[in-house]
Amino acid sequence: MTSAPRSEAAYDRLRLRQWTRGDAASAGIDRRDLLKLVAAASVAAPLVPAAASPASASQPGLPGVVKPLPPELFTLRGTNAETNFAALRDTGLLTPADRFFVRNHTTTPSVDPARWTLTVWGSGLHGGPVDFSYDALRALPSVTRTAFIECAGNGRSYFTSQQDQQVSGTAWTLGAIGTARWRGVRLAEVLRRAGIDRHAVDVLPRGLDAEVVSDGTNLGRVRRPLPVSKAMDDVLLAYEMNGEPLPPDHGAPVRLIVPSWVGIANIKWVGDIEVSAQPLLSPWNTSLYRLFGPGYPAEGSAPLTGQTLKSAFELAPGASFAAGRRHLITGRSWSGGAPVRSVDVSTDGGVRWRPARLRDEPRTGSWVRWTADWSPRRTGPGVLLARATDRSGRVQPAVTAHNTQGYLFDAVVRHAVNVV
Structure with missing residues (x-):
């Protein structure tokens, strides 16, 4: 049994109070480093030109990305590839994998499904860790859902070009989005089988990509907590995209699909999931993916959830x-x-x-x-x-x-x- 679902707004208000009081656990990173990152996040900076280099015929791909990135389909932006929106005109409702944008914090890892194991662990379970192999996951009841994934920074460049305001981050136009038909297992199904406890409050999926280093601080692997109410609702552990196994750049062998939430919640290459009876923090819901600036508190807004x-x-x-x-x-x-x-x-x-x-x-x-x-x-x-x-x-x-x-x-x- 899980605790009664609470609204996203109520959850965000609760986490913000816990963050301010220092009651939440900063998983995998020293809290002092988190405070430094939060302070840095509140300062506006120009978009970095190096993060927005256009693709060309002599640059068909990107180091760390597996699939080809031809210039008629993509614009390269740092470690990322933005879909050229004109390339979607003849694609139908679903975005083909070869045209789906790529958002990487580091590089695409190579993960063998035959050797992959999902470990579910933490203080929010009745017992100890529970492992699921790829075949075991695929043997569970499956769900198919059509959903878009969109980076929270999609459209960021228009703050500068239309509103003459300085912001930091990748200078996306509008192509950091794609819609696909995802097939997988409900996260709720996996959590129940792992023995989620009624005292669990946060669920923290973590990716298998390389650790992220920012300004000399090792942030660890990409991870971002979900409230139990969301995790037990409509979230998928997906292993197929548009009827085919997930491609490497899009999370193979298994990724999270968190419908309608900001892209960072849709963790790729999931390797483990912590279920916690204590609120959890990571850089991706403290210094990143909050709103900072005039009109917001010093510690930023509540963590971003739904897209706009x-x-x-x-x-x-x-x-x-x-x-x-x-x-x-x-x-x-x-x-x-x-x-x-x-x-x-x-x-x-x-x-x-x-x-x-x-x-x-x-x-x-x-x-x-x-x-x-x-x-x-x-x-x-x-x-x-x-x-x-x-x-x-x-x-x-x-x-x-x-x-x-x-x-x-x-x-x-x-x-x-x-x-x-």
Whole structure:
């Protein structure tokens, strides 16, 4: 039995109070180092140009990434590869693995499924550690779920380019997202079989990629706690992506899928899971993946959980359109909250808006494709805008509130084009 589920907001308020009082355990890193990292996170810094180098014909891949990264599909950004949104135009609802963005903190590890073992352990279990082999995991009842994964920093570059605000981190545009059909075992099923106790409060999955070193501090392997209420809800331990075994860059042999939550929660290459009767902290829910800056407390906001609302055109920046002809413009919108209800587009820089046509049934945790017609009359530069509304009534704003690490940009993006 687990404790009664609490709302995300209540959980976040509780953890924030525990963090402030020093009541939570900092798993794997000295608390003084965490405090130093939190202090550094509150300072705004320019986007690092070296983290945003465009791909070229002579640079088809990236050290530490297994799959090819051709320039027509990806833009390379440090250890990461951003999907070029124009490359999604003919892909359907699901993002093929060869076009799915790559977010690596270090490099993609090679893990043999035959030798892989998932260890579930910790003070939140009735007994000692429990191991699951790959075959044992696949023998459990499976679930298939369509869900997007999106980096919390997706859209970060627009804080600078649209709002003239400095932020730190990878200079993503809008391509740090992909939607796939994931198959795996419910995390709740594994936790029950491991003997989760009713006193458990946090579940901490940890990846098998290399340890992360930041400014001389070893942060350890990537890990981020989930509240038990979320872990026992809709989270998957996935071993298939779009009907095929997980590719190496996307978490093989097993990864977490945490629907609608920020990408960091979807730990890749899971090797062990700590179940704790005590609140847990890691760098990825203290100095990282909180909101810092004006309007936030010194220790930052509560840890980020649900994703926000966004829209993107399936067009290259500066795409050209012939004047006097009818064009079909396409795009996608998504929300980490309620399903998308409607999308409006503007082809005159935001003076007039009209509804786009939705191509998919809106669903929680997935995106919707949409189309609109455009017959430009005059030549010259132009700006296209798309603005989504979800079923909770949330509408994309004109401006996103600033935070120093550039998370959760949700404002309407101005997409520059040329009419010739």
